[in-house]
Amino acid sequence: MSGILMLGAILLPILGSIPIFLFKWQNRKAMRIYVELLVCAASLLVGYLLLRGPSAPFTVVTFTGNLTVEFKIDGLSTVFAGMIAVLWPFATLYSFEYMRNEPRERSFFLFYTMTYGVTLGIAMSGNLLTMYFFYELLTLVTVPLVMQTLTREAILASRKYLYYSLGGAAFAFIGLVFIIVYGSSIDFVYGGVLDLVKVGSRTNILLLIYVFAFCGFGVKAALCPFNSWLPQAGVAPTPVTALLHAVAVVKSGAFAIMRLTYYSYGTEFLKGTWAQDVVMTLTIITIVYGCSRAVKETHLKRRLAYSTISNLSYILFGVSLMTPAGLMGGLTHMLFHAFIKICSFFCVGAVMHETGRNYVHEIDGFGRKMPKVFACFTVSALALMGVPGMAGFISKWYLAGAAISTGEPLACAGVAALLISALLTAIYMLTIVVRAYFPPREFDYAAIEQVRDAKPLMWLPLLFFVIVILLFGVASRPITGFLGEVAAGRY
Amino acid sequence: MEIIRNFPAAAILLCLFAGIVSSGLKPKAAKWLNHALIVVEMALNLCTLYYTAVTGEAFVYVMGKFPAPWGNEIRAGVLEALLALFVCGVMLLSLLGGEKELEEKVEENKLFLYYVLADHLLCSLLALIYTNDLFTAYVFVEINTISACGLIMIRQTGRTIEAAVRYMIMSLLGSGLLLMGLCMLYDLTGHLLMSNIQESVARLHASGMYGVPLTVTIGLMTVGLAIKSALFPFHTWVPDAYGYSTASSAAILSSLVSKGYIFLLIKIIYRVIGFEVFHDTKIVNVLFLFGLAGMIFGSLSAIKENNIRRMIAFSSVAQIGYIYMGIGMGTQAGMVAAIFHIFSHAAAKALLFVACMGITGASGGSVKFQDLTGAAYRNKLAGAAFTAGSLSMVGLPLFSGFISKLLFAQAAVQNQGKMLPALVVLAVSTILNAVYFMKTVIRIYTPEQSPYEGITWKNQKLLTVSCVLLTVLNLHLGCLSQSWENLIMKGLGMFA
């Protein structure tokens, strides 16, 4: 029963989106209501499934041999699917308002809804092959979203996105093949499936392949040096940038790496090897690199995109610690960063939508004109910096705690990188806040007379995110407790 | 049921007669005869496939009642029958897809010749697949070459004639080497039938005599067939030949003709030389290296290309590289992957060429990229089909390309020495494939005000049928590959 429901939850948005494109929809409102209902229905279904707890694997198709398309819900899927299911309806509301004046609305919502289903597919995949399949599919359905505006810039960006993603998948594919050959199965089993008898003396080659696969999936998670697609993909409409390029797509990369590391290769095999050092070094470099680029960048969305790059590597850093505590830190940051970053992106999107201003130096004095938006932005900025009492601090706390418990020098260097990055985060986020609230004395408010605050459809989701950020910040115990269970493989 | 044993020979002869008869017919009649012929062929081969699969062993059909080792033989196993069936199917779909273009572009009084050549081509392909005699194989290789040459230059422009000449020259070099090789082999073993040669070669190899001549012979035949099947660096004739001929010619040439030679090579490896002997000569390593090089350089050339047809042609070079890499792996798994890729690439490439015709047709016949912008909106079906073909080539799950990639990679993993280069090149080549195919897909899906008129499916029913069926074939290979794999394994088992 739950197997059919899982398949239904994945297929509902994918198939349900087809009418959006098939019909002409004279009445825009009707289409919007349809989309929202569709998304909410899928979310409710997912919610129901997740509340039922872990499920048995459900095999849909058998490709060849033991290669099957299989779904199941375990702890990790619960976290990812739950996150997606909560965020999507709100983001959809926001995008109604945002897409009001944009052309090609239908095709936007078509792919937007489809992506939901595909992401759920990644979340609920029961084995590596299924995940790989949805992972590739995700690339395809999101490319049209990047291309949405059809400017030359957008097309170049979508091409780059496509090449990077497919290229990454090609390397991830190698990892998949190795699991097929050297694993006892391709299912996700906490602790890994490698068959050490089959591996024999080929440890080093497997480690090399792990690094390949890590980098391959890491392309989507914008791991340095494979990150340049992400800032460029910021040409997409803001709901896309916010939801996909800060949450769904990039976190799919991180999620895939978690699966690969903890559920396929297994930390037993990887821990303490040179492969761990290599991937950890990469993540540490990315953490610092992303932040420094963000500080230099003056385009608002691109600045946030670089920030995303850095924050994603927080997650990957947690994962690369190869301990349950590290995974928990990564999961926590995955969840909290999703809310924080989508909130800040939506704020920036609201500014761009209302005023058409894109650069940091153009938003002087907006704090007074758009109080709601900038209040939310300030909260998300503080949370991203990791001020205690906000969600960001909690996740950093667990990440750093996990890193220090390992006692490895490299992990401690990672903690230092986290802190350097926190400082840089403060620099790139707070300069925006300070500009908005404290314009220079000679600033003339008449110049931004016509600027209005965001409309309810836009700021209501923001309000929700802010409440969540604060709530997670001060009362995180239930959720971190659950994540701890998940990370220890006990759920 | 015993009557089925006659079917392979009947199939070959039927083609030959149909070709001869067609030369006296009007174009339309020739066309119908050709299509009917292919359908009959499919039925015959299907029966053969069924028969061999059920009996579980290959059978030999003795031509002219001369027994081995003197007579001429046909041998049919599962793999041969499967490939023959597949060849017929893809050929029919390619011809259907390109039919409109043929009628528009080929002179009225030469159209019937096209079908004559197509019949002969099919005949030679079937013969190559089924024959058990090396010299017969050589003869049909030449027939194949001549018919293919005709198919290339059926549209008589300077380009096509030049392409035909270049194709002929390279082919002749290849067949010359092949002929030399098999003459020497005959000299060494005294036989022409594959089974008998294999026995003698095994004896020679065991005794250690004639080591160098044997290697030279194998080398000559391998290089000859490699030239003919456009293995890098012998691919110079490919872009012109595929790029300027008609769509159905290009589809047939790239997806079937070159595969015929490769299949012959595989047969030589298994049935003439013997897998172990071949493996010991180290020629596998050479094939492996050239395969890898082809995967990279074919794709690189494709990326640079500004002509969509030539781009697809270069992509063929890369894909042939995949197949040779699989053969060069020197393992059973690699061979299975290579043979599966023969199927998968044939399905995808035929689809691409046919869909490409639809796309260019909606862009005023231009093959330049700048004219193709937005073509997928003007010809929705062809656009979708082209996308499907591209995704298959890039190796996305659900499509056939993914399974071949998977099989190649699995084969590579099991081969210690060649694992890393194979895997890395596989990944890099995937990226390169993605670059040029996805670039094209994005371009045809970029809307633009265009002077060219759109084409709906009503104006191109045959193309629609062809595209849809080929797409289904791709998806079928991608989703339900298990049965294909089983048949290939079974067929390879019958080789030995």
Add this chain to the structure above:
Amino acid sequence: MGANFFVNYEEVVAMILFGIGFANLLLQNNLIKKIIGMNIMDAAIYLFLAEKGYIAGRAAPIITDGVQKMEAYINPIPSGLVLTGIVVSVSVTALMLSITIRLYARYHTLNLDEISALIKKEEA
């Protein structure tokens, strides 16, 4: 090696001829010369085959006076192969020549590179 070299001088000649033909087919720019190269190459193979089929001191396998022992005759199959080969070669040569004539009629040259250049010019 040296001894074998002279004993099998027919094969050596065949191989040299094959090389000459092959090189001509590959490297000549003139189409006619290419075709000639091809014919040389084929002829070399026929020579090779014929030489292999002939065994000194034996007769052609034409039975005039009753069946003799197999050892009395030469192997007839190479001769058959040569004949088949000649047929193939003739047809291919004919095809090549006809294409060459077409090209010459169009571009008034037999040089393949020049033809290519002319075609490019024609299209542009």
Add this chain to the structure above:
Amino acid sequence: MIFTAILIPVLAGLILLLGPEWKNRKQLCGFTDAALLLSFLAVCVALGTTKENEAVTLFNLTTGLPIFFKIDGVSRFFAVLTGILWVPAGIYAFGYMEHEWKEKRYYGFYLLSYAVLTGLDFSGNLITFYLFYESMSLLTLPLVLHNGSKEAIMAGLKYLFFSLAGAYMVLFGLFLLNRFGNTLTFTAGGVLDAALLEGREGLLLAGAFLMILGFGVKAGMFPLHAWLPAAHPVAPAPASGVLSGMIAKCGVLGVIRTVFYLFGADFLRGTWVQQVWLVLSLTTVLLGSMMAYREKGLKKRLAYSTVSQVSYILFGLATLQWEGFTGAFLHTAAHALMKCGLFLVAGAIIFKTGKTKVEELSGIGRQMPVTMICYTLLSLSLIGIPPFGGFVSKWFLGRGGVNSGLPVFDILGPAVLLVSALLTAGYLLPISIRGFLGGEESVVRPEKKEPSFLMLAPIVLFTVLVTVLGICPDKVIGYITEIAKVLIKEGMTG
């Protein structure tokens, strides 16, 4: 009660910030004043009613991370000092801010800052401390960049980012302590767990050093002092006063908590951390004085002086010896009063005459006699001349250095302090001298420009307090010694 003491200024501040503009300036000032006094009262009541070391837990951030308050000797000392500084400086602002813009915003953040400072003083564990420490950086930022000039905004950002950099260094230490300590609660003598620590001393020492350096940022310790001379001068004078007087001391509070309540003095004694810390503080003492000596702008000169003087305190702490410790506490109080007073004087001069450069101040003493007399007395105290507070504290600091038993530093420390005192005299007194004696030819009959009562009263109050501290310091010294007894076992012979 502690909670109320924090909540009152928060609420008042939020009312000011989010509420509409006030039409009547008097009412605005009155409201702020009332809120300030009420908060101070609440703090005093809290100090009176709450038992020593009784934890008041607010909530848990996550497992093992409670936010809670408690009161001990150090909290009392700092809480009272904060109140004594904050309330008069607030009253002074009513006069001073008349010529500034956006008063409402200033008062709002002023109150909020008071709230976080109170929270900081009462923090019961490091995470609570860190929470308020970071909030302090964020909430005092608007005070720094208040006047909205490009320069002020840049200085404000510099202040913010230096502070945050410091905070993140602290966070690193926090992470380490969480792993290697029993608890994060401030416990006299430290929380380190010897069993967990085994073999990781080097890492822990590095953590301790980073924390000292991180808190040292707020205290203007070399090498991360650059923000201080930039930020303090551009802020409005009352803000500069409390920034130099109190905010910088929060860094000191952080160092005290780190060294004596988390790592424990014994853990650091004799290690490289102590050595480097001593060197850094002495360098800062000298460097600050020299920079102040060269500086021409009055407020900037005072800012450099702060750099130098706060490192006196750090030096005292770094000796890890009870006399140095006592001196540090005394100097904390004395310097807070003195420097705040001096900044208020500078503000008064700017407010009345608009002069900011030292050389413009010839003859100012005749225009503003009361102000300049207070200035002179405060300067004398800062130099360390009896009978002012500055002398007592420096006496203890010097003794702490001599009796520290550290090689080299027992001579070098006091020597540097002396040289710096000399420099202090060099950069402060000429202003008085020229103020009273110079500039005769330019002004024949100087008009009186004495500031209003609201501004003058706090200045006089601080002067009086410093003098009182200098004349009868016994009570305070006794109080501090009590604290020191618990924290420093060694050298408590006297």
